[in-house]
Amino acid sequence: MTASTRTKRSTARPLVITLVVIIVVAALGFAYASPYIALNNLKRAADARDAQTVNQYVDFPALRDSLKQQIAGLLSRRLDLDSNSKLATIGAVIGVTLLGPLVDAYATPDGVAALLNGMPPHGDPGERPPEQSAANNPPAAAAAAEAPASPAAADAANHADTNAAPPQRQSTAGYRGLNEFVVTYRRGTGDAHYSAIFRREGLFTWKLAAIDLNE
Incomplete structure (x- = not known):
């Protein structure tokens, strides 16, 4: 083995190690981000x-x-x-x-859209x-559905809606274990919440698999 050959091999080895490290880091980063992407x-x-x-992710x-x-x-x-009522x-x-x-109605793309939009x-x-x-714009749809009949009342309601802060629907999203990812939404104006639960299938694939209405 000549000196030049040994030099080339010694130079190539750090490059290979660096490339492997970059690939591993990129794979780990993508694996971590995969439920957010899903x-x-x-x-x-x-x-x-x-x-x-939708079928690919549910x-x-x-x-x-x-x-x-x-x-x-x-x-x-x-x-x-409500046992007394x-x-x-x-x-x-x-x-x-x-x-x-x-x-049956909620186990559909319409139902999934509602679940992921705070409804x-x-x-x-x-x-x-x-x-x-309504699913794409819940506050506006709700305001339109409940609008009063008289023009004066409608103007007052629109003015109030304009000044009101939009409700915050999505609360948190993050891992709850290695194979479970949870998105928690506010439910109404109080402290009640509900969660959409994604579960891992394989290394990078996540699917919506459960709903928790008891938060």
């Missing part, structure tokens, strides 16, 4: 009602099971809290009988996800 891609696809892309069988359990629990707690009890019982249709199911009989315009 959340962004899923929200865009759901808002656009791109069913094909584990619908797992999401359906989670919705069924969570909504059933929501209705059960409502029965316990006959009308509330009747409404909750009706909600239980309509649990399947409600789950979870409330367990009301006949409830369905908001329309696309």
Whole structure:
């Protein structure tokens, strides 16, 4: 082996090590960022009602099971809290009988869009996800739906809406373990929250797999 050959090999070795380190660091960085990327891609696809892309980021069988359990629990707690109100009890019982249709309605791109825009199911009989315009702009849609009939009242309401601060819907997003990523949303104006739960499939793939309405 000549001196020049040894020199070339000794020069190439640090370059190879540096390249390997860069690749490893880049892979780890992408692995860490992958649930954030999945959340962004899923929200865009759901808002656009791109069913094909939504299917890539949602584990619908797992999401359906989670919705069924969570909504059933929501209705059960409502029965316990409103046990003295006959009308509330009747409404909750009706909600239980309509649990399947409600789950079917939310285990869709429309339902996913609602869940990722701060509008979870409330367990009301006949409830369905908001329309696309409502999901993309919940405060504006709610204001339009509740607008009073008289022009004067409408002007006053619009003025109040203009001065009011927009509600903050998304609260936190981050890892809850190596294979679970959670996005927590404010639910209403109080301290109640709900969470959309993503689970890892493989090294870089994440899918929406559950909803927690008990936060």
